[in-house]
Amino acid sequence: MSVREDFREILRLVRPGSRVLDVGCGEGELLELLAREKGVEGRGLEISSAGVSACLARGLAVVQGDADDDLDYFPARGFDYAVLSQTLPQVRQPRHVLSELLRIGERAIVSLPNFGHWRVRFDLLSQGRMPLTHSLPTPWWETPNIHLCTLRDFTQLCDHLGLRIEACAALANGKPARPIDPTRASENWRAESALFLLSRADAPPHGEGATKADLFG
Amino acid sequence: MSDGETPADFIETRSDVARFAAERPLRLDSGAEIRGLEVAYNTYGRLNAERSNAVLVCHALSMDQHAASRNPLTGKPGWWDHVLGPGRPIDTDRFFVICSNVLGGCSGTTGPASIDPATGQPYGLTFPVVTVADMVRAQALLLDALGIDKLFAVVGGSMGGMQVLQWAADYPERLFSAVCIAAAPRHSAQNIAFHEVGRQAIMADPDWRAGDYARQGARPDKGLIVARMAAHITYLSEAALQRKFGRELQRDGLSWGFDADFQVESYLRHQGAVFVDRFDANSYLYITRALDYFDLAISHGGALAAAFRRARDVRFCVFSFTSDWLYPTSESRQIVRALNAAGARASFVEIETDKGHDAFLLDEPVLHAALRGFIGSAADARGVA
Numbered sequence: 332m333s334v335r336e337d338f339r340e341i342l343r344l345v346r347p348g349s350r351v352l353d354v355g356c357g358e359g360e361l362l363e364l365l366a367r368e369k370g371v372e373g374r375g376l377e378i379s380s381a382g383v384s385a386c387l388a389r390g391l392a393v394v395q396g397d398a399d400d401d402l403d404y405f406p407a408r409g410f411d412y413a414v415l416s417q418t419l420p421q422v423r424q425p426r427h428v429l430s431e432l433l434r435i436g437e438r439a440i441v442s443l444p445n446f447g448h449w450r451v452r453f454d455l456l457s458q459g460r461m462p463l464t465h466s467l468p469t470p471w472w473e474t475p476n477i478h479l480c481t482l483r484d485f486t487q488l489c490d491h492l493g494l495r496i497e498a499c500a501a502l503a504n505g506k507p508a509r510p511i512d513p514t515r516a517s518e519n520w521r522a523e524s525a526l527f528l529l530s531r532a533d534a535p536p537h538g539e540g541a542t543k544a545d546l547f548g
Numbered sequence: 549m550s551d552g553e554t555p556a557d558f559i560e561t562r563s564d565v566a567r568f569a570a571e572r573p574l575r576l577d578s579g580a581e582i583r584g585l586e587v588a589y590n591t592y593g594r595l596n597a598e599r600s601n602a603v604l605v606c607h608a609l610s611m612d613q614h615a616a617s618r619n620p621l622t623g624k625p626g627w628w629d630h631v632l633g634p635g636r637p638i639d640t641d642r643f644f645v646i647c648s649n650v651l652g653g654c655s656g657t658t659g660p661a662s663i664d665p666a667t668g669q670p671y672g673l674t675f676p677v678v679t680v681a682d683m684v685r686a687q688a689l690l691l692d693a694l695g696i697d698k699l700f701a702v703v704g705g706s707m708g709g710m711q712v713l714q715w716a717a718d719y720p721e722r723l724f725s726a727v728c729i730a731a732a733p734r735h736s737a738q739n740i741a742f743h744e745v746g747r748q749a750i751m752a753d754p755d756w757r758a759g760d761y762a763r764q765g766a767r768p769d770k771g772l773i774v775a776r777m778a779a780h781i782t783y784l785s786e787a788a789l790q791r792k793f794g795r796e797l798q799r800d801g802l803s804w805g806f807d808a809d810f811q812v813e814s815y816l817r818h819q820g821a822v823f824v825d826r827f828d829a830n831s832y833l834y835i836t837r838a839l840d841y842f843d844l845a846i847s848h849g850g851a852l853a854a855a856f857r858r859a860r861d862v863r864f865c866v867f868s869f870t871s872d873w874l875y876p877t878s879e880s881r882q883i884v885r886a887l888n889a890a891g892a893r894a895s896f897v898e899i900e901t902d903k904g905h906d907a908f909l910l911d912e913p914v915l916h917a918a919l920r921g922f923i924g925s926a927a928d929a930r931g932v933a
Contacts, residue, residue, distance in 0.1 A: 374893075380914060383897045387865065388921030390929060394884055394896040404885035 337416055337442045338364060340500055340508045340526050344440060345369055349411035352376065352435060354398050354428075355418035359386035366391075374410070376401060399423045402431040410436040417524070419443045420476040430492050433531050439494075442502065442526040447481030447519040465504040466524040482519040489529060498528040559633055559640045561617045562591045565656055566693045570665065574651075574686060580676035584665045587690045588656025589648035592616045592632060593640035595696070601932045602696045603638055604687060605647040606704030606711035608909075609835055610776075610827060612655035615647040616640065621826050630911050637920040642932065643700065650711075651686040652678045652835050654828035661762060661828040671830075673759035678834060680707070680842045684714045688722070698722050700930055701923065705729035705908035706875065707835070710842050713855070713883065717844060720859035725926045727919065729867040730908045732879035733852050733886070734843035739874065742782055743836040746775030750829045759830055772829045773820030780819045785871035785904030845886075852886035859887075863929075864894040865922040867908070867915060874905040895922065 334342070338361050345351060347369045353362050356375030359382075365371035375393035377383050386393035394401065398415070399422050413436030415428070420443060422428045432439040444466035445451075454462035461471040467479075480488075489496055500508040501522035511518045513525060566587045568574070573581035590613045595602060605615050605628065616632035618625055626632065634641045649657035652675070660675035667674075691699070702723055704712045709731025716726050732739070750756055753771030757764050781789075793812040808814040848854040864887055868880035877898050887894035899914050901907045908915070 380897050380899060380918075383895065384914065384918040384921060387895055387897070387918050388925065390925030392863070392893045392895050394888070394894060395898050396881075396884075396896070401885075404888055406889050406891065409888075409891060 334364065335360075336502050336505070336508060337524075337526055340442075340502070341365070341414060341416070341440055342368055344498075344528060345371060345412055347371075350374075350409070352405065352410045352413045354402065354413060354415045354432070355421075356386065356391075356393060357382050359389045359391045359393065361414065361416065362386070362391050362393075363389050397422075398428045398431075402428060402435060405431075405435045407434050408437060412436050412438050412440055414440045416440075416442050417444065420478045420480065422478070425478045425480075426488060426492070429488065429494070433492075433494060433529060437530065437534065438497070439529045440526065441529060442524060443485065444476075444479070444524045445482045445519065445522045446479040447483060448523050449520045450523075452520075464523065482513045482522060482525055483516075485525075485527075486513050489527075493532045494529045495532045495534075496527055497530055500526045502526055559592045559616055560594060563613075563617075564589060564591075566690050568689060568693075574682070574689065576676055576682045576685075577679045578677050582651075582658055582676065584658075585651075585686060585689070586656070586658050586662070587648050587651075587686055589613050589646060589690060590615065590617060592645040592647075593643055595644040595694075596933070599696055600698070600700060600930060601643045601927075602691075602694075602699050603643045603645045603701045603703060604691070604699050604715075605632070605638075605645055606687070606702065606708035606715075607647060607650065608704070608706035608708050609839065610779075610823065611708075612653065612826075613647045613649045614655075616645065619826070622822070627909060630909075631916065631919065637916045638701075638703065638923055642927065643923075646690070646694070646696075648687055648690050650683045650707075650835065652683070652831060652838060654831040655826075657686070659828065660759075660830035660834055670762040672762060673830070675830070675834060677837055677841075679838050680710050680714050681718060681847075683838065684711050684718060687711070687715075688719055691722070698724060700927065700932060701725045701727060703727040703729075704731075706731060706905065707839055709875075710839070710844075713844055714842075716859040716862055716864070717848065717855040720856075720862055723859070723862045724930050725863040725865070725923075726859075727865045727867070727922065728880075728883060729915075730869055730872050730875050730880075730905055731883070732875040733845060733855075733883050735840050736879075740840045742778065742874075743840055745778050747833050747836060749774035749778065750833060753829075756829060759833075761829070767824070768829045769824040772824050772827065772832060773817075775829075775832060776820045776823040776827075777816040780816060782874045783904060783906040785873065785902055787871060787902040788904050791902065852882060853889035856887050856890040856892050860891050860893075862892060863922075863926050864892055865919075866894065866896045867918070868896075868898045869903070869905065869907040869912075870898060870900050871902045872905040872907065 353375045362373035383395045413432040451462040499513040501511045568585040570583040573583045574585045615628045616626040649655040652659045664671045702715045709728040712728045750771035753768035755766040756768035796811045845852040868877040884896040
């Protein structure tokens with residue numbers, strides 16, 4: 332069975348029996364996977380009625396709505412993890428959504444394409460056109476991404492919001508995830524897309540003696 | 549299946565009336581009591597040995613207990629024929645479906661047209677004002693009488709959806725799951741305003757006789773027809789009316805008078821005329837009043853989430869329709885947000901349709917697929933075979 336690489340990472344990351352909110356859960360593949368493999372109690376937020384219908388048929392609890400408007404109504408600390416997979420560049424207010432994720436969840440798991448990847452920079456430099464890559468496959472006029480950013484942009488925003496990056500892994504099409512330090516300039520060139528485990532800087536770190544090896548090892 | 553038959557004609561159906569002794573009166577929100585309560589109900593399918601497959605279907609304002617079987621008065625198929633039946637989203641081969649006429653109704657359950665045992669005369673306006681919570685109390689008594697402690701699901705649209713919410717607030721321990729379709733957590737000013745137009749139309753009919761028409765051998769049909777016509781407009785969308793009727797005429801040319809020139813006029817007149825054959829004018833007053841009084845947050849200290857605090861273990865599914873302006877999506881969202889705030893297990897789907905509020909009664913494939921998915925997976929979780 333083929334599992335998306337970022338799902339595989341999230342599955343590894345999430346503690347058994349925890350409560351997970353998947354924002355932009357689509358047809359519920361991740362929630363179903365988490366329920367089956369980790370006994371997770373999942374909830375979803377999904378913008379399309381077709382997606383919600385598919386989730387209902389899987390027995391998942393999913394609310395139709397969007398991250399910009401509907402996260403505000405979830406209670407604080409209602410979840411152990413709030414997951415936002417490859418969706419942050421598509422919301423109207425990424426900064427607001429990110430801080431909401433960490434109001435609702437003790438931890439947030441966020442994956443996003445890196446606009447600082449060398450191929451993106453090279454395409455823009457050499458052709459003067461919006462790049463098309465594995466993690467950015469659609470032309471500018473039909474991409475849902477409206478707020479693209481680089482790894483450096485994202486780590487800076489986390490800093491501004493008082494968020495701690497507990498772990499980060501670079502994801503590349505078809506290859507195993509690679510633990511990275513996202514603040515390093517070289518990773519901002521190398522990582523095609525990245526997955527972050529975030530917590531509030533004022534909260535205790537992820538469990539006792541949690542390390543990146545524990546999360547991604 | 550031959551012509552004119554529907555799958556509903558093959559469901560195991562039972563029609564009955566539950567009668568409650570005068571010594572066990574139904575206590576109402578108003579403080580009044582109803583002695584000798586009668587609840588008319590239909591059941592479809594069979595209760596399993598574990599008594600775990602019961603589904604209570606709550607009907608809307610102008611409906612009755614004939615949800616899946618032909619209405620004996622009109623001969624028409626059940627009003628939720630698309631949803632209930634063998635192989636339908638709520639499968640009567642798997643579930644035991646119960647639908648009872650609401651308190652204050654006129655299809656067999658005690659209401660203003662019933663005989664007051666104290667006087668031997670029809671209640672008329674001496675019937676006490678009832679609430680949605682009172683309707684639900686009567687349903688709970690019926691379930692007691694049927695020996696059903698816990699429902700697999702309570703399901704309803706419009707006023708039925710409000711009963712579902714009331715069930716979740718008052719008897720959460722008796723529910724495994726709940727489906728609320730095209731409803732609202734309270735009646736808005738606009739909802740109350742439309743109902744007031746309907747009530748005034750009835751009360752302005754000289755044959756209403758201050759509510760005493762039954763004893764005086766009259767019927768305020770004209771008033772009830774106007775009430776139904778006004779209400780019916782609120783059940784449809786502007787787009788649906790336009791698509792169905794546009795400016796089409798009944799005959800060639802205008803009458804240059806006040807006949808029903810336009811097809812939409814004739815349609816509304818027809819809707820009004822067939823309604824008075826099966827509905828009681830005083831029942832219409834009482835039930836619309838119950839809806840106007842409905843405000844689930846107010847009865848829980850002003851916070852809707854507080855109404856659902858005890859319902860955390862219930863699986864909820866809320867549906868709304870994009871073109872429903874009677875109980876618009878924003879109202880359903882309030883319900884869903886309150887459920888989330890209370891930590892309940894809530895799902896929500898907004899269905900794209902131009903059919904307006906009445907979409908919940910019509911053939912809506914997306915609704916039916918989502919409902920089938922929700923009910924089916926909940927039944928698996930409950931272990932209903």
